[in-house]
Amino acid sequence: MTTPPSTDDGQKTRFLTRFRLFNPILAGATFKERLIGCLGALIGIGLTGLVCALVFGDDPRLPLIAAPMGASAVLLFAVPASPLAQPWSIVGGNTISALVGILVSSLVGDPMLAIGLAVSLAILAMSLTRSLHPPGGAAALTAVIGGSSVAEAGYLFAFVPVAVNALILVAVGILFHRLSGRQYPHRPAAPVNPHRTADPPPAMRAGFNAEDIDAAIERFNETLDISRDDLHALLREVELQALARQKGELACADVMSRDVVTVPASATPAQAQSLLLRHDIRTLPVLHEDGRLAGTVGLRELAALEGVGALPVTPAATASPSDPAIGLLPRLTDGVAHAVVIVDEGGRVVGIISQTDLLSTLARSLARARGGSVMLGAGQGI
Known part of the structure; x- marks a missing residue:
């Protein structure tokens, strides 16, 4: 049986916590x-x-x-x-x-x-x-x-x-x-629509917007030592972290498709296109000869290929099986990546999570919270 701390011990702990040496005044100042x-x-x-x-x-x-x-x-x-x-x-x-x-x-x-x-x-x-x-x-x-x-x-x-x-x-x-691996001059991450239309990027269409930030700053009535774009990006990350905390019980291993259709790096563009069309998917993991992930290829890359050439491999969005599935939201809503490849510590493919996979998971989670049920089909890179 543990003994509860005394009042004096509690006051001492609070004092040390408040006045501990090198306690950072600014966020991130380790x-x-x-x-x-x-x-x-x-x-x-x-x-x-x-x-x-x-x-x-x-x-x-x-x-x-x-x-x-x-x-x-x-x-x-x-x-x-x-x-x-x-x-x-x-x-x-x-x-x-x-x-x-x-x-x-x-x-x-x-x-x-x-x-x-x-x-x-x-x-x-x-x-x-x-x-x-x-x-x-x-x-x-x-x-x-x-x-x-x-x-x-x-x-x-x-x-x-x-x-x-x-x-x-x-x-x-x-x-x-x-x-030292730091970006300077600092360039705020401005949201960009990858489809070159007037719409904001997909992840920016729900929740707060730039006008809300301006209104909040005006009500705050203080000058902040942070740019508006950095503040926007920080608040979006806060939203993601809160969602991951609330829905973080599901790992990528619980959501991913395990029967992954892959293509060797030595394959021709025609062979890759045939696999994509046959399985009705949009993304294929490309493998080295030893089975490690080399990247991905999709219909977009194949369509941009001029003439006959090597397989147009692009860097893959990856995650590990133990990562929270909800943490994939930014990559799967950036308008570029259609799927995230799940790899083990050796870089070998163990699964894949598509936009549909994650959407289905979120829909089921919302249905459970409301006492209903939602059925969505899942598929690799759809």
């Missing part, structure tokens, strides 16, 4: 991600300073690196998906803000008024040029209170070192993120 960000900042700022020292080291009037680059490095390497951390924001935001600061400094004699105007007008200028970048405020401030070296440099300060620093930092950031 300790590993932060270590990668630290390494990126070390390399980015170090290389930026080194390059500027080699190029401008003989000019004592100019600093090797502008202080706002430290804040830019935080955004660039710690939150690279932020709209505020993209290349134009870093380069344009810092440079434009420095120019604003220099202009204000030359026109306004009162230092207290100048520092306020420089930052506020920098925000306006960055907003109008779609280059909003928080360190830009520091760049504008530095242009006003940077001392004699900045004053002597004049408008040159906005380009050397500010713009040069920003360009080098962005270049290092692009290389670093690619080497």
Whole structure:
């Protein structure tokens, strides 16, 4: 018999949970991600300073690196998906803000008024040029209170070192993120209809839409550090995860067709077409000589084949038998894949789930929830 925790133990647990070390403030900010960000900042700022020292080291009037680059490095390497951390924001935001600061400094004699105007007008200028970048405020401030070296440099300060620093930092950031397997510059996944019609993609036709997101953001009455397209994609993923949690009891092994019609990679297009038509299916898994999956072929690929040639094999959408069947929804509703091939750990085909298979499963699930019954035929790649 277990002893229930005491009140003191419960309070201690809640305290440690709330204030535990490295508890991420931002979503996705794991300790590993932060270590990668630290390494990126070390390399980015170090290389930026080194390059500027080699190029401008003989000019004592100019600093090797502008202080706002430290804040830019935080955004660039710690939150690279932020709209505020993209290349134009870093380069344009810092440079434009420095120019604003220099202009204000030359026109306004009162230092207290100048520092306020420089930052506020920098925000306006960055907003109008779609280059909003928080360190830009520091760049504008530095242009006003940077001392004699900045004053002597004049408008040159906005380009050397500010713009040069920003360009080098962005270049290092692009290389670093690619080497570490991250996408930068960040490109939000915009929904595309694969059939090139005006309709939204199939997965976007039900549930919330772009107007709902805009209305929710307006009611929220806050500026969010995430693009609208990223927010749309995140909410769609939340919907999928919730559905998988509610309907995740069915694995791919419970739904898949096991008597799979396949074709060897050495087959001719005519042989593949004959199998597709004979079995009234749309997708054929293509196998290597050792039985491992090589890809798929369908009527669409065969129709696009000009003349006589090798089998037009395309990469296959795959899953494992233990994966939740409901998790296949995005791939089977993207307008491209008609079936997902189920493979074992060795890459050998053990089954296939078509759009009809998954639709039938969802229909039965809804029927059970409503106390009724729905019958749908299932088939490979139909």
